[in-house]
Amino acid sequence: MIMKTLPSRFKPWIYRRLLSLGASRSWCIHPAVHRLPFGLALKTSARETSINETAALRFLEASKTVNLNFPFLVDSTTDGTITYMLSTYIDGDCACEVMEGFSSQDWRRLELDLRGQLTSLHIQTSSHHHNICSAAGGIIDDPRMSWVAEGALELTTTQDFFAQVWLGLDFPWNRDTIRPAIQPLVDRPVPVSLCHGDVYPRNIIFPGGVEAWRAGKTRLCLIDWEYSGWMPTPWEALKATFIEAELDSEWQIVICHALPEFGEYLDADWLWRSKSRMMII
Template identity: 40%
Template sequence: MTKLVLPKPGQTLFRFDLQSSRRPPLFALILKRVLRIVPCSWRASVYQACTRNQHIHTRITSRVFRLPFGLVLKTFSELPVEADALKLVESLRGIHTPYLVDYTSLDSRGFLLTTWVEGETLGHAWDRLSATDKQRVVVDLRSQFDQMRQQTISSPPRPRMICNASDGPINDPRIPWVGEENAQTFQAPPQFAEQVWIGLDWKNNRDTLKPLLQPLIDRPDVHVVFSHGDLLPKNLILPGGLTKWRSSSSLDDSTKITIIDWEFAGWMPNFWDSLKATWMECEADTEWTEMIRCIFPECAVELDADWQWRSRSRVTILA
């Protein structure tokens, strides 16, 4: 395994202009303004027709369609949380996402129209990444998530309610027991953490995991921040593809990694993105886990504790 070099606090391997943001294409800006005056039902009907016409779209997944003019259409069973997440993130500095052009719904089916980001996902390029590439990824993502946290932090003693990006109930595959049948928001991090690490009173966990995790659950000083909620290699795009990204300057704002798929975003405890990024890892020290530790160095204790819980608690997560 390649050993990653973690920058010291205040140190970066590459310098970023944190005040700048990637400007959306002029066409997308104009289209967004035009669509504002078109009735919702008309827009939804057009989007629905686009999903059915194979001459218009290129199907990426079962609910993601690439359209002409640098656009991508995403469908949902209902109006997406992702739209509210993108609206919020676009108001922040230093976070790179697709540009939200429009969102609407028809007959309980939601449509999200954004700009298409040409490139290659980190997951697709993973086996070809060098140690230098991975260090650059770490510093880029650490910068973006630090910026998002700094601009959205909600501190004790009255932190913001824990909820999805639409201020609604949490529905996340990491905690399926808090889902559609038991959907809820949480007033404070301790109440949420109790649902993250369940089963501590079971006989096999009472004297082993509970002493480790209960102090983390009960902490009164956990901040609530806006979180992506699905930080995985498949949701990170290297603009232009690996070769172009690698040959570009790290100072070029247009080459910053684009973070996509914000449907699980919300206001969460500050450790949540690190836990969600590693919850499907089957070993404690995978290369991706080590990168996440470098991106979120302040979450080391929670990452260690979560691995102990996932590997020893006997709780099965059926998403």
């Protein structure tokens, strides 16, 4: 790819020109994503989030992680304010646009596909010694616990991590109610692995279209790795469901079936979200 051979100082100008050209040719498919010719996508974002996604994709490519579909990183550069990330474009249907017409067989296929790919990711990257950090190696910056980045908190153990996930257990109204059920999970050591950190329908593409996926010709592809990081592995399930408002929502059920080993953590998270009187802002 020619972009990799160009001096870095020229790249932001080239990408800005592509964005300008795309504005007149209807290449923009999202405020931050342009679909370019030759099966490519150009994504722009704040420097920190794009650097994190770039780091995750580079790691996955270098590690030859099997049984996992993700976009191929072509190039990434920054002008100091905006980061430009060039990757392969995953042409297909987004899960959020087609799930309304899913049959029971489709839901089951989705659960199995997610389970196979996420389990492969977690097993192949699992460690009891890796630092808890973003994919780029920095402090975790995630909307589920935004106070960690705001306070520049370094979480050195899984106990530190879950103490931030489930705040307020020592408050008087929680001490004798929800804390006895949640604290054992906070204290339990678990492996750290690379987590996507935003497994949600908008970040799932069925390459070639949902009909090809139904026919078993393709597997789903996970896109948008901005919130990926080296996290305690149950985090994948917690983050994938944290905006669900009902225990029996379709997506809550999908994640429970795709990642059944984290059922205790999902139950604890629901208990905390519904009873702790703590607000995520």
